[in-house]
Amino acid sequence: MKRTVILALLSLLSSMVFAQEQKEGTGVPAEVIDAFGMLYAKVENVDWKLIEKNFEVSFVQNERAVSAVFDQQGNLMMVKNKIDHTELPIPIAAKLKNDYPDWSVQEAILIDITGASSYYVELQKAGDRLNLTCSRQGDILEIL
Numbered sequence: 001m002k003r004t005v006i007l008a009l010l011s012l013l014s015s016m017v018f019a020q021e022q023k024e025g026t027g028v029p030a031e032v033i034d035a036f037g038m039l040y041a042k043v044e045n046v047d048w049k050l051i052e053k054n055f056e057v058s059f060v061q062n063e064r065a066v067s068a069v070f071d072q073q074g075n076l077m078m079v080k081n082k083i084d085h086t087e088l089p090i091p092i093a094a095k096l097k098n099d100y101p102d103w104s105v106q107e108a109i110l111i112d113i114t115g116a117s118s119y120y121v122e123l124q125k126a127g128d129r130l131n132l133t134c135s136r137q138g139d140i141l142e143i144l
Contacts, residue, residue, distance in 0.1 A: 027071060031074035034043075036068065039076065040061060041069070046058075056069045064083075066079065067079070068097050080109050080112075080120075081109065082107070084107065084108065088105075091137050091138030092138045099140075100111070100130070104123065105122070105123060111133075118135055121134060
């Protein structure tokens with residue numbers, strides 16, 4: 001009888017440990033979810049995705065769409081914040097006005113990769129789309 005109780009307790013304990021390793025049935029390691037929770041306390045519409053070996057979480061914070069990428073140990077690797085086009089830095093707004101006067105900004109995203117920021121800007125003109133990656137200083141880093 002004593003042995004049965006001990007085996008049952010061990011079984012219960014091991015299932016609790018497994019549940020802690022993969023919280024909330026998401027398949028996301030506990031350390032990743034804990035790191036996310038420490039950085040982003042009040043969020044809505046949380047959705048996790050496995051991308052290669054990393055975990056991307058999309059969510060809404062302060063009525064803004066945000067996504068963050070964590071490695072398997074819970075280290076934050078990248079954050080993308082959707083912003084209003086009026087929040088683009090002045091050098092980027094000036095560059096767009098000068099080089100793309102007939103285009104309108106459809107989407108703007110601030111991308112922070114371990115402290116280095118860049119901006120993704122989607123432009124549209126008469127049904128055509130153009131995607132740019134810009135530095136904070138207004139330099140066009142990539143045209144997609």
